[in-house]
Amino acid sequence: MTIGESFELLLETLKHSNSNVLTLSDELIEYYLLEEFAIEAPAYLSKFTLDRLSNEGIIDEEILGKCRELQSVYFLVDQIKVWDSPSIKKSSEWNEIFSLSDQICELIHKKWTDEEIEYLKTL
Numbered sequence: 001m002t003i004g005e006s007f008e009l010l011l012e013t014l015k016h017s018n019s020n021v022l023t024l025s026d027e028l029i030e031y032y033l034l035e036e037f038a039i040e041a042p043a044y045l046s047k048f049t050l051d052r053l054s055n056e057g058i059i060d061e062e063i064l065g066k067c068r069e070l071q072s073v074y075f076l077v078d079q080i081k082v083w084d085s086p087s088i089k090k091s092s093e094w095n096e097i098f099s100l101s102d103q104i105c106e107l108i109h110k111k112w113t114d115e116e117i118e119y120l121k122t123l
Contacts, residue, residue: 073096
């Protein structure tokens with residue numbers, strides 16, 4: 001997997017776990033969080049992937065730290081109980097995930113323009 005593909009998959013992971021997900025239907029909320037994010041978080045927020053992106057200068061220390069925190073919070077949330085859309089919407093734990101994802105997206109967009117992000121995906 002190229003570094004660009006790793007970055008693109010990190011961005012997809014964040015897309016499936018940010019607060020915009022709450023605007024979707026219950027079915028899509030469950031799909032994005034309980035299926036997509038459940039698969040993506042262990043893989044694309046892994047130490048290997050994050051260290052690789054950091055070593056290449058694509059993410060900085062602040063983004064790296066928040067990504068690690070996001071993965072850690074997700075693993076705790078995943079063990080708490082069986083989730084559905086109504087319980088996700090009311091959950092302070094999931095709100096923390098949404099907040100972290102939003103913060104990471106904001107930091108990435110502070111570091112890189114949209115054009116630069118598109119270029120980085122091609123590396």
